[in-house]
Amino acid sequence: MASTRLERFWVLFLRLVVKAFLSVFRLFAPQQLGSTEGHRLPPITEPLLRVSAVQLARNIRRKQVTSVQVVQAYIDRIQEVNPLINALVKDRFAAALQEAAQVDKLIEEETGGEDVLEDRLPLLGVPFTVKEAFALQGMPNSTGLLSRRTVVSGVDAPPVALLKRAGAIPLGVTNCSELAMWLESHNRLYGITRNPYDLGRIAGGSSGGEGSIIGSGASVIGVGSDIGGSIRIPCFFNGIFGHKPTSGIVNNGGQYPPASGQQPGFLCTGPMCRYAEDLLPMLRIMAGPNAEKLSLSANVDLKKLRFFSVPHDGGSPLLSPVDPQLIQAQKKMVEHLEADLGVQVEELRIPQLKYSFQIWGAMMSSPGKDGKPPTTFAELMGGGEKRVWPVWELFKWFLGLSSHTMAAIGLALVEMFQSSQPSQFILQQKESLQKELDELLGTDGVLFYPSHPQLAPKHHQPLFTPFNFSYTGIFNILGLPVTQCPLGLSVEGLPLGLQLVAGKLQDHLSLATALYLEKAFGGWREPGDTEHTLNSTSNNVSNAT
Numbered sequence: 001m002a003s004t005r006l007e008r009f010w011v012l013f014l015r016l017v018v019k020a021f022l023s024v025f026r027l028f029a030p031q032q033l034g035s036t037e038g039h040r041l042p043p044i045t046e047p048l049l050r051v052s053a054v055q056l057a058r059n060i061r062r063k064q065v066t067s068v069q070v071v072q073a074y075i076d077r078i079q080e081v082n083p084l085i086n087a088l089v090k091d092r093f094a095a096a097l098q099e100a101a102q103v104d105k106l107i108e109e110e111t112g113g114e115d116v117l118e119d120r121l122p123l124l125g126v127p128f129t130v131k132e133a134f135a136l137q138g139m140p141n142s143t144g145l146l147s148r149r150t151v152v153s154g155v156d157a158p159p160v161a162l163l164k165r166a167g168a169i170p171l172g173v174t175n176c177s178e179l180a181m182w183l184e185s186h187n188r189l190y191g192i193t194r195n196p197y198d199l200g201r202i203a204g205g206s207s208g209g210e211g212s213i214i215g216s217g218a219s220v221i222g223v224g225s226d227i228g229g230s231i232r233i234p235c236f237f238n239g240i241f242g243h244k245p246t247s248g249i250v251n252n253g254g255q256y257p258p259a260s261g262q263q264p265g266f267l268c269t270g271p272m273c274r275y276a277e278d279l280l281p282m283l284r285i286m287a288g289p290n291a292e293k294l295s296l297s298a299n300v301d302l303k304k305l306r307f308f309s310v311p312h313d314g315g316s317p318l319l320s321p322v323d324p325q326l327i328q329a330q331k332k333m334v335e336h337l338e339a340d341l342g343v344q345v346e347e348l349r350i351p352q353l354k355y356s357f358q359i360w361g362a363m364m365s366s367p368g369k370d371g372k373p374p375t376t377f378a379e380l381m382g383g384g385e386k387r388v389w390p391v392w393e394l395f396k397w398f399l400g401l402s403s404h405t406m407a408a409i410g411l412a413l414v415e416m417f418q419s420s421q422p423s424q425f426i427l428q429q430k431e432s433l434q435k436e437l438d439e440l441l442g443t444d445g446v447l448f449y450p451s452h453p454q455l456a457p458k459h460h461q462p463l464f465t466p467f468n469f470s471y472t473g474i475f476n477i478l479g480l481p482v483t484q485c486p487l488g489l490s491v492e493g494l495p496l497g498l499q500l501v502a503g504k505l506q507d508h509l510s511l512a513t514a515l516y517l518e519k520a521f522g523g524w525r526e527p528g529d530t531e532h533t534l535n536s537t538s539n540n541v542s543n544a545t
């Protein structure tokens, strides 16, 4: 799709503004990164860390390993890698070990047999981690806001409570972006989280602490949330699996900030994990009674599904072009699927996707059914009592006196110029995209779409490319379930991956496809595993064709 001259002018203008802004940013940015030169994650030596949560639970039930051994193995790995990645921001190791000992005692005393335990407590004795934006009893719940540094949760968020009720043991809470609204997990309370595949790169956001701790082998499963890609982006950058469920399936309660306006319809809570087989049982647990609305027990025959591949958004001038290695990985995956399953994957261009950012922005700022507009970002930054003044905050930031990150200040500044009345054209694009995708996917379709146009960027780089999250954000607005699936490593050793999108309530289809692709492409790779890199970058498919 060709860009108009006006669009090209705006792109050039915006790029110049952002470049000038970033040069100034680099001069003033607080030096929170430290040197990571030459530092690499130590290899995983403990075999228990290479086992899925489902398998760990089975081994614990069968007394082949104790919960204490598993929890201790994860604590050791966290202590080994966390000083490098800064992903876990508060632990509860002592309590977790006590709970694990109780689990081992319960299993010793259980007379009903393994099946009873599996049915009642499917994740009994398995450790997990939680994004700090969720309430976990006794743990901080600041969402990276300095003014909330003393907030400690008295109860558990509903999906966290459901995982605990299934027998899982929380190890602690992980870092996120300020107010869970940025592509990089960085805030003035806990600092910056690093990517285990390259410490000089971002772990993604907003559930970046989860992405990094799971990707580095220091947690096996975790809880994330996603209103624009906050599960899928960190899963992609850290080479793990994640699932944004159909909107409304998992309870979003107990997280800060609460969604307002129309946002509750776009916010999704979901699982993040290293092994695809953990996605479905986690979703079943986290969805509670809503799991019945999904066909999670259905047998999926992939040969009977209809597959579609969309290689890029059609060339939005605001976004980066898709990295050739990602285009190539998607092509390779399609070829494999066709050859192995005998299916025909239809390659599509969907012109409305070019407006993904505008659609996301318009819907996120729309008033709710009660006519009330959403809480502004400046109000959220003020902690709910008073709003911050973005220009004043920017001034303070340059003097090193602001309690906020540049990303948060930037979002509050942009909000000042946002129109409260979305354009009719954009609303029409949204309606026609929704209709087209609902019809296309139906109850047997899966669509492949890049997770992000770039591989994990260097720290702070998203300040240059803030609109790239639109590749994920559009599916929050459409309410569709999306599974994030890793597809090996790039030539630089960075994770490759893809979004698998299904029709509403058809979560089982994208989950089944992820399981299949894990077998074909190897799923999560240990950071530093150079055997599985993509060895050609020669594909130069244009994004605007």
Ligand SMILES: CCCCCCCC/C=C\CCCCCCCC(N)=O
Residues within 6 Å of the ligand: 180, 181, 182, 183, 205, 206, 225, 226, 227, 228, 229, 230, 231, 406, 407, 409, 410, 411, 414, 463, 466, 467, 469
């Ligand atoms: C300092 C530059 C700021 C420029 C801001 C440009 C506007 C971009 C708008 C929104 C970016 C939101 C990123 C959302 C990332 C995922 C959030 C989530 N919780 O799912």
